[in-house]
Amino acid sequence: MIFNKTLDNLKTYTPGKPIELVVREYGLDTKDIIKLASNENPRGCSPRVIEVLKESMKKINLYPDDSMYELKDSLANKFKVEKENIIIGAGSDQIISLALQAKANTHSSVLMAGVTFAMYEIYSKQVGAKILKTKSSSHNLDQFLDMCHKNSDVSVLFLCLPNNPLGECLDIEDVYSFLKKIDSNILVVIDGAYQEYAKVKDKNKKITPKNLIEKFPNVLYLGTFSKVYGLAGMRCGYGVANKKIIKALNKIRSPFNVTTLSLKACVEALKDEEFVSKSVEENFLEMSRYEDFISQNGFDSITSYANFIIIKYDKNKKSKVIAHNLLKKGIIVRDLGAYNMNAIRVTIGTPKQNSKFFNR
Ligand SMILES: *Cc1c(COP(=O)(O)O)cnc(C)c1O
Numbered sequence: 001m002i003f004n005k006t007l008d009n010l011k012t013y014t015p016g017k018p019i020e021l022v023v024r025e026y027g028l029d030t031k032d033i034i035k036l037a038s039n040e041n042p043r044g045c046s047p048r049v050i051e052v053l054k055e056s057m058k059k060i061n062l063y064p065d066d067s068m069y070e071l072k073d074s075l076a077n078k079f080k081v082e083k084e085n086i087i088i089g090a091g092s093d094q095i096i097s098l099a100l101q102a103k104a105n106t107h108s109s110v111l112m113a114g115v116t117f118a119m120y121e122i123y124s125k126q127v128g129a130k131i132l133k134t135k136s137s138s139h140n141l142d143q144f145l146d147m148c149h150k151n152s153d154v155s156v157l158f159l160c161l162p163n164n165p166l167g168e169c170l171d172i173e174d175v176y177s178f179l180k181k182i183d184s185n186i187l188v189v190i191d192g193a194y195q196e197y198a199k200v201k202d203k204n205k206k207i208t209p210k211n212l213i214e215k216f217p218n219v220l221y222l223g224t225f226s227k228v229y230g231l232a233g234m235r236c237g238y239g240v241a242n243k244k245i246i247k248a249l250n251k252i253r254s255p256f257n258v259t260t261l262s263l264k265a266c267v268e269a270l271k272d273e274e275f276v277s278k279s280v281e282e283n284f285l286e287m288s289r290y291e292d293f294i295s296q297n298g299f300d301s302i303t304s305y306a307n308f309i310i311i312k313y314d315k316n317k318k319s320k321v322i323a324h325n326l327l328k329k330g331i332i333v334r335d336l337g338a339y340n341m342n343a344i345r346v347t348i349g350t351p352k353q354n355s356k357f358f359n360r
Contacts, residue, residue, distance in 0.1 A: 006106070006128040013122055017332050026328055033330040034356060036347040038232065039164065039194075039308050043279050043350065045230030046272035049265045056264040064260040071263050074270045075238055079209045084243045087250060090257050092193060092224040092237025097123045098249045099220055099239075100156060103187045104129035108155035111147055113139045115166055115339045117191065120158045129155070137341075138168045138302070141178045148182060157182075160191045161207065162198045165336060165345045167304025171204045179216045187245070188219045193237075194306035196228040200280045201305050209240040217242040225262075227307060228279050229269045234262040283307045286348045293358050310336065312343040319344050329360050 016037030023030055036042075072083040079085075089095040096119055104110050106128035112120045115137035124131055132151060134143040139159060148154050162169035175190070182188060192207055199206035209221040220241040226232035236258055239249065269275075290309045294301045300312035313319055319342045323335035326344075334345040346357065 006126060010122065010125050013118055014338065016334060017327070019332070022327060022330065022332060026330070028330045033332065034349060034353045035332045036349050036353065036357065037332040037334045037345075039227055039306070039347045040232045041228055041230035041279055041307070042347070042353060043230065043275075043282070045265075046269055046275040048272050048275075049231070049268045052264050052268040053261055056261055060260055062260070064256050064258060064263060066255050068258065068263055070267050071236075071238075071258075074267050075240075078270060079240055081210050081213070081240060082243075085213065085240055085246060087239045087241075087246050087253065088258050088263075089237050089239070089253070090235040090262075091226060092191070092222040092239070093119055094235075094257060095220075095222055095237060095239040095249065096120065096189065096191075097126070098252050099187060099189055100124055100127050100129065101252050102248045103155045105155075107153065109151050109153045111144065111151070111154050111157040113137065113144075113158075113160065113163060115163075115336075115341065116158065116160045117164045117193075118338075120160075120189075124156070137339075138166050139163060139170050141170065141174055145178065145181055148186065154186055156187045156189060158189045158191060160193075161205065162194045162305040164193065164306065165308070165310065165334065165339065166302050167306050167309060168302055169198050169202075169205045169305040172207055173204065175207075176215070179219065182218070184216075184218045186218060188216070189222060190219055191222045193222065193224045193227055195223065196276055197280050197283060197307055198305035200277075201284060205305055213241055217244070220245055225266050225269060228276050229266070230275075230279070231262075231265055231269060234259075234265050236262040236266050282351075283348050286351060286354050289354055289358070290346065290348065308345050308347045310341075310343045310345050312341070315342070318342065326357075326360060331357055331360060 019033045022033050068088045072086045075086050076083045100123045104127050109130040109132045110124040111132045114133045121131050136143055220239050222239050224237035319335050320337045323344050336343045
């Protein structure tokens, strides 16, 4: 059977190995395995969410509320925008896909940093768009601007702030001056999956979605419940943008794309601000242990504003081998070989998990 040509060069996303798979492949016990590969919250989620889920399970015979009134209302209050400025997806991943379906096609290009979140490229290729990456692996706004000038077919560009997998983050002031120079017909997706971490570490990295979308009607800001909120398994994320963008994306969104349980869980998660602040605080305390480990061992890294850190190796060591050896000991990390980097990305775990990593 012949499939659409757009699928020819399309690789599927390689997710972090699930614990169950490592149990089967390496004959280890579930309790001896730690997953530091997907930037999940090692503390779990707010206990309040679990309580709400138990209650919500009684109603799963009914379709979810497709207007997503409650969660939109909570997010609208949090960000001081209107409900019409918000779209909710099965992970912010789904919103990335909707944005590309709405704006990119076989006649356009999508621009992103040299090393950034893999799904930007995958979803772009699904709609047949050309991929453009800056020479610089981390975000370099001069290069972004230059490439926009040289390629008049750029329809969407991605800024990942902080950037996954490198961890670096642009100052918001620089982002604003950049946006002023960008054609208003280019959809600028600002992915804030790790904003909750970045804004605590450095207030110059803090994005205020309301201000951003009021100044720039061509910006779509993304957030997720998968990282600091500890709800990756619920698959829920959101977009904040000008009403016209939200309206366009809603035309493509499937009805009931977010489950009842996910919606309830996220509404509750937003109420527990203490859980978020504790998680962020512990994250950076533990990250400093990684920074010490990296310098003590003579490895290299990049300052991270998120809940992970990269460890770069010189030629004598191969990141692929290191990741594999860790796996045999029950520690799952992310090898960045696929990004042409001799490095691994490690999610900051609990104090106990991190100790296990250091003593591996
Ligand atoms: C994790 C992540 C997301 C979103 O994940 P979902 O689980 O689909 O909400 C988006 N962008 C980046 C950069 C991420 O790391």
